Amino acid sequence: MVYAGVLVGMGGPRRMVYMHEIRDWSQRQPGCHPFYIHQSHFLKDGFWNLHCECRLENPPVLRPEERVTEPVFYQLLDKFWMAAQLPLAGILYFLGGWAWVVWGICVRVVLSLTGHWLVGYFAHNHGEMTWRVNGASVQGYNVKGLGLLTMGESWHNNHHAFPESAKLGLEEGQHDPGWWLLVMLKKFGLVTDLKLPHDLPARPELERVNEQHGELSLSCFSPCLGENQTQAAELKCPKLF
Ligand SMILES: [Zn+2]
DSSP, rough: HHHHHHHTSSOOOHHHHHHHHHHHHHHSSSSSOOOHHHOOOOHHHHHHHHOEEEEEEEEEOOOOHHHSSOOHHHHHHHHHHTHHHHHHHHHHHHHHHHHHHHIIIHHHHHHHHHHHHHHHHHTSEEEEEEEEETTOOOOBBBBBBTTTTTTTBBBHHHHHHTTTTTTOOOOOOOOOOOHHHHHHHHHSSSSSOOOGGGGGGGOTTEEEEEEEEOOSSGGGSOSSOOOOOOOOEEEEOOOOO
């Protein structure tokens, strides 16, 4: 399962955990670099998130659990996460030649990474809000209609409210295929300790609201909020010009 996750093309297990943690940590702070809260212009945000890296001057110390860092297989995946595509590329070449490799590796990775960023962009700018996290630099929004396509990730307002909940679609009609898969894997004993909102400690900063934010339309391509930012950070971008 971990190997399949690495095939998405973001990084090894440790890197993926770190990227999620640093983003969520940043979003919970009162001030946060626009890189992490997706509140720059659509095109700028896309370029930043797909081609750049944000390096904080004083980053928090995030220590992944030992079960992520200790297994040798995971360490190998961390080191050779790009090469991890090669076995699959070999199988695809054997089955259908270069066309299968292009579609099954290159196009798939581009679509996966672009899709991941797009969900992140929309889910921090447009949609419904059932919960407000007071004091956070950005709120998450539930983007209707994308639940099935995003395996439940589009219920991002719920994720901000209950970050440790394995289930993201919490209200009626919020389809969450990611949760359905986890329930199935639990039946086979492949996952344990699934947490739901009622298993988590109460958060005093959490407030139940009912608001609509933005419209999912072409207006989302206009510049969003300004660049309120604080934590001096360096953006490492590739030199294109
Ligand atoms: Zn978020």
